[in-house]
Amino acid sequence: MDLHWILSGLTVAWVCFKVPFAKQIYMDEVSEEELSHPVVQYLINKTTQTMIIGFGLGGVFALVRGVLVETGNNTNTLNIVLQVLQWSSIVTAVNIAWWVLPQYSESDKCTNMFREKYGDEVEAWNAKNPDHEWAKEWENEK
Numbered sequence: 001m002d003l004h005w006i007l008s009g010l011t012v013a014w015v016c017f018k019v020p021f022a023k024q025i026y027m028d029e030v031s032e033e034e035l036s037h038p039v040v041q042y043l044i045n046k047t048t049q050t051m052i053i054g055f056g057l058g059g060v061f062a063l064v065r066g067v068l069v070e071t072g073n074n075t076n077t078l079n080i081v082l083q084v085l086q087w088s089s090i091v092t093a094v095n096i097a098w099w100v101l102p103q104y105s106e107s108d109k110c111t112n113m114f115r116e117k118y119g120d121e122v123e124a125w126n127a128k129n130p131d132h133e134w135a136k137e138w139e140n141e142k
Helices: 003-017 021-029 038-071 076-105 108-117 119-128 133-140
Strands: none
Touching (some): 038 076, 038 108, 076 108, 119 133
16 A cells, blocks of 8 residues: 555545644553643644645655656656655655654753643642642642
């Protein structure tokens, strides 16, 4: 099966049915209670958005390539450039989603942002899970 059909299916599932496919991957990494943590929810949303943007750009470049091939206006150089752009957008999105975002989530800058923007939500989660190690870390970092 062509990768574009798989990626298109994931995009349609997210757009039409609000199925955040990144959540499926995070479910393997964290427990059920940790899945409801505001930081994890933030990462799921940002990962899904990043992948949708990367797949969308890749799809646009693939569409342009397809139209140029069908109309006979595609040169070999243009075909190579569009193919490189297509795959670069997908690879860049994957790297941002699965490497940059998790690294960012562990930084002091992200912790400060969460304290400012999502402090109340994290405090509510911590109140529901007072014995969890994340709740204890949050309290220790105050």
